Amino acid sequence: MPLKIIHVFRAPIGGLFRHVLDLVDGQVARGHRVGIIADSMTGGERADEIFAALAPKLSLGLTRIPMRRPLNPTDLSATRHVARRINETNADVIHGHGAKGGAYARLAFPRNQVLRAYTPHGGSLLLNHDNLSGRMYLMLEKMLLARRALYLFESAYSGDIFREKIGTPNGMVRVIHNGVSTNEFEPVAPARDATDLVFMGEFRAVKGINILIDAxxxxxxRDRKVTATLVGSGPDEAELSAHVERLSLQDSVRLMPAMPARHVLTLGKVMVIPSFAESLPYVVLETAAAGMPLITTNVGGIPEIYGPLSDALVPPGNVEALADAIERTLANPAAAAKLAQDLRARVAASFSQDGMVDGVLSAYRQALGDTSAATSHALVQRR
Incomplete structure (x- = not known):
């Protein structure tokens, strides 16, 4: 029997947006009725274009309303809007993504019975108790545990960190890895003006881009004149540009706006993702699927992607270790290509988009029909 599913999330950018789009496409293709609630203030023209193309598939509609990252009085109206959409559509599932989407999904009080699902996507999991802001947001997450939900983690790491920082989820828990589609396994060829390195992601401190620039x-x-392209957008864009200038790297490092991942992969010969924290990043899966050499850090769920290849990962925040890894990779393209092909095979075997969609739908079905879910806290479906 088809389900009626509404996805709610704040920013239509980055891996979270990619995750929702993949779920929506897969769920619609399997005959389910789907709707979206998203922020109206972020995403820019690219998000507008994507939503315009997607809207005809959304039988439960698309609404965009103001959703601010910090706590804000508009959160009350946004929560009421979510409840109203649930009532209007008689939705079976409200699936919140990220801290804000998850809060709205769990706080809404519709007249209708609905399954609340929550995928953190990092969000509050990146915060710590060592500062006031972090303590406040983690406390709010802990308070929201009172609202029973289906918790869907992208990585076993995220599930472990959630329990460590916030507590034991009140409801059924599943770990369902992100996945990539079959067409993403087509190789990409570097453009004629491709730089040695390329980065793709949000321009913010947690992504470690300053570490890459320092490396x-x-x-x-060391007299190794490496070039790089940094692709993305975010709050630290001006600071990153200034950092490049301070180090007199303007002729070697270029910043470019966000664009489709497959095009970004042509802009460099080696992808570098020097993050301090991640859940299960799509950029790693996308790069691996294309068979492109990749240098990234030993953080979050990335070791779950690499598995037995995890010795190749670099410690986060270590400029010298990152520089050494870049130098080795550029100096020995045959070894880099071998590692890339081994990682590609692992992603092909264990991280498929179809598997992700089917896993999420199976979790919905089980949570909707499992009256004993409140006592089920084990992380299952680990790959």
Missing amino acids: IALLHV
Whole structure:
């Protein structure tokens, strides 16, 4: 029997947006009726274009309303809007993504019975108790545990961190890895003006981009004139540009706006993702699927992607270790290509988009029909 599913999330950017789009496409293709509630203030023209193309598939509609990242009085109206959409559509599932989407999904009080599902996507999991802001948001997450829900984690790491920082989820828990589609396994060829390295992601501190810039500067000191393209957008864009200038790397490092991942992969010969924290990043899966050499850090769920290849991961925040890894990779393209092909085979075997969609739908079905879910806290479906 088809389900009526509404996805709610704040920012239509990055891996969270990709995850929701993949779920929506897969759920619609399997005959379910789907709707979306998203922020109206972020995403820019690219999000507008994507939503315009997607809207005809959304039989439960698309609404965009203001959703601010910090706590804000508009959160009350947003929560009421979610409840109203549930009532209007008689939805079976309200699936919140990220801290804000998850809060709205769990706080809404519709007249209709609905399954509440929550995928954290990092969000509050990146915060800590060592500062006031972090303590406040983690406390709010802990309070929301009172609202029973289906918890869907992208990685076993995220599930473990959630329990460590917030507590034991009140409801059924599943770990369902992100996945990529079959067409993403087509190889990509570097553009004629491709730089040695390329980065793709949000321009913010947790992504470790300053560490990459410092590593490039160190390689220049070693007389290895490495070039790089940094692709994305975010709050730290001006600071990153200034950092490049401070190190006199303007001729070697270029910043470019966000664009489709497959095009980004052509802009460099080696992808570098120097993050301090991640859940299960799509950029790693996308790069691996394309068979492109990749350098990334030993954080979050990335070791779950690499598995037995995890010795190749770099410690986060270590400029010298990152510079050494870049130098080794560029100096030995055959070894880099071998590692890339081994990682590609692992992703093909264990991280499929179809598997992700089917896993989420199976979890919905089980939670809707399992009256004993409140006592089920085991992380299952680990790959």
